[in-house]
Amino acid sequence: MSEENTKSLKGILVGCGFMGGMHAQIYAQLPKVDLVAAVDIHGESSSEKLKSFNTPVPVYDTLEAALAETDCDFVDICLPTYLHKSHALLAINAGKALFCEKPLALTEAEADEIVTAAHANGTFAQVGHCIRFWPEYQTLMSYHQSGQGGRLLSLNLTRRAARPGYGVDDWLNKEDQSGGAALDLHIHDTDFALALLGLPKSFTSRVTRDYSGPVHIFNLLDYDDCIVTTEGGWNYPASWGFQMAFQAIYEDAVLDYDSSNGKGLLICEGKEAPKPMAVEKPDSGESTSGEGNVSDLGGYYNELLYFTNCLKEGIAPTKATLEDARASLALTLQQIQSSH
Numbered sequence: 001m002s003e004e005n006t007k008s009l010k011g012i013l014v015g016c017g018f019m020g021g022m023h024a025q026i027y028a029q030l031p032k033v034d035l036v037a038a039v040d041i042h043g044e045s046s047s048e049k050l051k052s053f054n055t056p057v058p059v060y061d062t063l064e065a066a067l068a069e070t071d072c073d074f075v076d077i078c079l080p081t082y083l084h085k086s087h088a089l090l091a092i093n094a095g096k097a098l099f100c101e102k103p104l105a106l107t108e109a110e111a112d113e114i115v116t117a118a119h120a121n122g123t124f125a126q127v128g129h130c131i132r133f134w135p136e137y138q139t140l141m142s143y144h145q146s147g148q149g150g151r152l153l154s155l156n157l158t159r160r161a162a163r164p165g166y167g168v169d170d171w172l173n174k175e176d177q178s179g180g181a182a183l184d185l186h187i188h189d190t191d192f193a194l195a196l197l198g199l200p201k202s203f204t205s206r207v208t209r210d211y212s213g214p215v216h217i218f219n220l221l222d223y224d225d226c227i228v229t230t231e232g233g234w235n236y237p238a239s240w241g242f243q244m245a246f247q248a249i250y251e252d253a254v255l256d257y258d259s260s261n262g263k264g265l266l267i268c269e270g271k272e273a274p275k276p277m278a279v280e281k282p283d284s285g286e287s288t289s290g291e292g293n294v295s296d297l298g299g300y301y302n303e304l305l306y307f308t309n310c311l312k313e314g315i316a317p318t319k320a321t322l323e324d325a326r327a328s329l330a331l332t333l334q335q336i337q338s339s340h
Helices: 018-027 044-054 064-067 081-093 108-123 135-146 168-175 186-196 298-313 322-340
Strands: 009-014 033-039 074-077 098-103 125-128 152-162 201-212 213-222 227-236 242-250 253-258 268-270
Touching: 009 018, 009 152, 018 033, 018 044, 018 168, 018 298, 033 044, 033 064, 064 081, 074 081, 074 298, 081 098, 081 108, 125 168, 125 298, 125 322, 135 186, 135 201, 135 253, 135 298, 152 186, 168 201, 186 322, 201 227, 201 322, 213 322, 268 322
Parallel strands: 009 033, 009 074, 074 098, 098 125, 152 227
Antiparallel strands: 152 242, 201 213, 213 227, 242 253, 253 268
16 A cells, blocks of 8 residues: 555544444544544434544534535445435535445435436445455355355355344334335345346245335345345344354355354365354454444454545445445345235
8 A cells, every 4th residue: 555545534424323333333443544523313322422432523413514514535324224315415426435334225216316426426435235245255255256166056145133123213114214124134135146146047036024014035046057045034023133144055065154053154065064164354343332233343344444445545446336236226126026
C-alpha cells in the first residue's frame, strides 16, 4: 500500500441498532479507520452505546445534517431496508463512498435507482452480503475453486432463526419494511449460491406465510451438473436461537457446517471419519452489545476490512458489489413471487 493511501478514513454510521452496533465495534478495531459521526433518531441512547464501543462520536438526527457538518470519506448504512434507497442516494449524491447493509433495497426498481446513481457519480460501493466473507463459507469457496473434491454434486444452504424481536418498532416483522424472512434472512444464501455457482437454469420455490409476510422459504435450484437446495425462515420458538448451515457433497468429499452444533467446519473424505477443517478467522472477538441473533464479529470484520482497504487503495470493491446485490435481490424476489 503506498504512503499516500495510508491516510485515516473517516466514516459516518447511519443507524445504531443491532447491525450498526456490530459495525461500530469493528470500526473501533480497524487500523486507520475512524467513525466521525453517527445518525440515529434515538440520539441519547445511541450516543451512550457508541461510547461503550470506544467510538464516541456526535449523533445527528438526519444524514443531511451529518453530511453538512462532517468531513467524511464514506457512509455506512445500517437502517431498516425500506430506508436504504433514500439514504444511499444522499450518500452517493454527496460524493461519498457507500457501504449499505443487505438487502440493497426492497424492490428491483429501488435497487436500479441506487445502481444508476452510483454509476453516474463513480461511487465506490459495497453491500453487506457478509456470508461471502464468513470464514467457514470462505473456506468452502476456496475448496470449491481448488477443484480438490472433484465435481460438486449437491449443496444445501440453510438459515433458521427465532423470530427477531430486536428491530425498532418491530420493523423486521413488517413485510412492507423488511420483505419478511424470505428476503431479509434468506437472501444471504441466495447471494452465496450466486457467488459460488452463478445463476441457476431454473428454480422451484415454496413459501410459508404469516402476519409478518413470507416467513419461511424453501427452494430447489437447478444447475447444469448439480442441485442446490436453500431454506430460510425465522418462525422458530425463541429457544431455537440462530442456525446457519451448509452441506456440500463433492465426488470425493463432503464439507459440513452447522453453527448451532459447536463442531465447526467438518470434512469427510473417502473412508476417513469426518474431521475438523482448518478455517482462517480474524481475531475480532464477539459483540458485547447483547443484541440481535449473532455475536461473532468475524464475517462483518472481514467485509469492512475489505471495504476500507479498497478505499485506502483508491480502488472499487469487486466483491459484494451493487450489481451482485441487485442480482441476489432479483432472484430472491422471483423466488418469493413464484411461490404464490
